[in-house]
Amino acid sequence: MMVNDILQVRGLRLGYGRAMVLNGVSFEVPAKGLIAIVGPNGAGKSSTLGAIAGGNTVSSGTIIFEGKDITGAAPEVIAAAGLSFVPEGRHVFSSLTVEENLRVGTFRRKDRNAVEIDLERVFDYFPRLKERLRQPGGKMSGGEQQMLVIGRALMCRPRLVLIDEPSLGLAPRIVDEVYDILQRLRTEEGLSLLVNEQSSRRVMKYADEIIVLREGAVQLRGEPSALGAETLHDAYFGAGTFDHDSAGGTV
Amino acid sequence: MIHFLQTLIDALSLGSLYALAALGIGLLFGIMRLINFAHGDFVALSAYALILPSTDVVSTLFIGSLSWPLLIAAILTFGVVVALLSNFAVFRRMRTASPQNLMVVSFALGYVIQNLIMTVYGARPKALGLWSSLTQVIDVGGLRVPLLQLVTIGVTAGLLLGLLLFMRKTPFGIQMRAAADDFRMARFLGVRADFVIALSFAISGLLAGVVSLLFVVQTGVLAPTMASDIVIFAFIATVVGGMGSLPGAVLGGLLVGAASSLLQAYLPDGIRAFRDVFVFLFVIALLLVRPSGIIRLKQFEERV
Numbered sequence A: 001m002m003v004n005d006i007l008q009v010r011g012l013r014l015g016y017g018r019a020m021v022l023n024g025v026s027f028e029v030p031a032k033g034l035i036a037i038v039g040p041n042g043a044g045k046s047s048t049l050g051a052i053a054g055g056n057t058v059s060s061g062t063i064i065f066e067g068k069d070i071t072g073a074a075p076e077v078i079a080a081a082g083l084s085f086v087p088e089g090r091h092v093f094s095s096l097t098v099e100e101n102l103r104v105g106t107f108r109r110k111d112r113n114a115v116e117i118d119l120e121r122v123f124d125y126f127p128r129l130k131e132r133l134r135q136p137g138g139k140m141s142g143g144e145q146q147m148l149v150i151g152r153a154l155m156c157r158p159r160l161v162l163i164d165e166p167s168l169g170l171a172p173r174i175v176d177e178v179y180d181i182l183q184r185l186r187t188e189e190g191l192s193l194l195v196n197e198q199s200s201r202r203v204m205k206y207a208d209e210i211i212v213l214r215e216g217a218v219q220l221r222g223e224p225s226a227l228g229a230e231t232l233h234d235a236y237f238g239a240g241t242f243d244h245d246s247a248g249g250t251v
Numbered sequence B: 001m002i003h004f005l006q007t008l009i010d011a012l013s014l015g016s017l018y019a020l021a022a023l024g025i026g027l028l029f030g031i032m033r034l035i036n037f038a039h040g041d042f043v044a045l046s047a048y049a050l051i052l053p054s055t056d057v058v059s060t061l062f063i064g065s066l067s068w069p070l071l072i073a074a075i076l077t078f079g080v081v082v083a084l085l086s087n088f089a090v091f092r093r094m095r096t097a098s099p100q101n102l103m104v105v106s107f108a109l110g111y112v113i114q115n116l117i118m119t120v121y122g123a124r125p126k127a128l129g130l131w132s133s134l135t136q137v138i139d140v141g142g143l144r145v146p147l148l149q150l151v152t153i154g155v156t157a158g159l160l161l162g163l164l165l166f167m168r169k170t171p172f173g174i175q176m177r178a179a180a181d182d183f184r185m186a187r188f189l190g191v192r193a194d195f196v197i198a199l200s201f202a203i204s205g206l207l208a209g210v211v212s213l214l215f216v217v218q219t220g221v222l223a224p225t226m227a228s229d230i231v232i233f234a235f236i237a238t239v240v241g242g243m244g245s246l247p248g249a250v251l252g253g254l255l256v257g258a259a260s261s262l263l264q265a266y267l268p269d270g271i272r273a274f275r276d277v278f279v280f281l282f283v284i285a286l287l288l289v290r291p292s293g294i295i296r297l298k299q300f301e302e303r304v
Helices: A045-052 A075-081 A098-106 A112-125 A127-131 A142-154 A172-189 A200-204 A229-237 B002-032 B039-048 B068-089 B099-121 B147-169 B171-181 B183-188 B193-219 B228-241 B246-266 B269-289
Strands: A005-016 A019-030 A034-038 A060-065 A083-086 A160-164 A192-197 A209-214 A217-222 B137-140 B143-146
Touching (some): A019 A045, A019 A060, A019 A217, A045 A192, A075 A083, A142 A172, A172 A200, B002 B171, B002 B193, B039 B228, B068 B193, B137 B147, B147 B171, B171 B193, B228 B246, B228 B269, B246 B269
Antiparallel strands (some): A005 A019
């Protein structure tokens, strides 16, 4: 356990009914780090992020954010503590304008005069949002919506942002754009990031550490450069399924 | 022509009452998927607060004896308190319940309030003369209009405008709209669930208070089930307008009120008694054409 970890997850277990989704997941996110959780559909990636953000009820385990135990806290309490969550499927408030979407998370902030400055900063990262301020959020393209929900999360002034599948349903060019911005947010704003992806190829380039999750348990973790294609593949799909003829890191 | 204009004012005034009640129901449905059939009992209880608690046949004014600004403030506050108490005592404990269960619970709460009224005030209807000067008929260019109808329309228009500004311009309103759109996501952004729900109950109770005053002045009668009809029509109005949409609730209320008044005026004498049948036929026809109501919201559409 490092002192400068912004998030520590210990022995996280949760289930829906009798089926366990997570069987003791542990990992940590270093301050200003970008950690990627990868794994197949149904591995428990979304449940992990949901549990950290307070959206899913945890059976056991602890979640420590900036030294404070936030296990079982309400989502709005966790958000106010400085941890923002961008769930899968974006969840833009479609009947609110782009500007209202951005402001929803700012009303409980105590530093009200910094809100306008933050708004300008978000426009700096996502210039297209500024052109569409008065437009309903539901009328935007998928890429624009992804930028809107990341910008919206930033307006809460978080220190850690969890993003569930940021590249889902986006054109490769837009995905690159999103990841470039995430990279900038790390270096320029000192933001810590925890990202879920189904495909590990893209996050390999950006992440400090890859965590492979399958069947509700961590199968493998390590720096991207230290993980070979075969070990990654085995962790992802289960041992012995690696096909050497078509090995190209398609995971 | 004069007759038509008078009918139109009738329609607008009845529609206003339905619209206000429909808003009270639609607001809670939008935020927490609660179809609150106890809303009518909020209205009735607020109306009974005008008189002294007693089972006497004759009513004695209580809050009703105050000067009009104080009276309005007191009854609206009372409506807000009743709604908030219902939230704290009942609905707050079943946040995660399904919409069907919530609706059943609202029926139960409604019966509890009704029986409370019968125990405290007696079951028999009571006459109550309040602001009788409002029932006078004034002459506007040959048009004979009850003053109360104009007041009802004016009050409704004012409230709608106020609510619109509140929902569009204030932080509270924007948070409520966000919660109505996607409650879970709003919480992930720091919107407090308890607060937003309590706020919707408060506004809903305020609207119930307004309806109770307008209705009591109009009918001059208090009865434990006095608002049942209004609430049924208001519920239909929210369905017609599109469940969960506030503009839809207003539109639906005006439409149902207008249909009622126009049928009352133009149906042949022999079948006028069956007016409501025709209102419901109209509603069925409308829903056949637009099953999700006039204003469709995608978060409430059934996925087939």
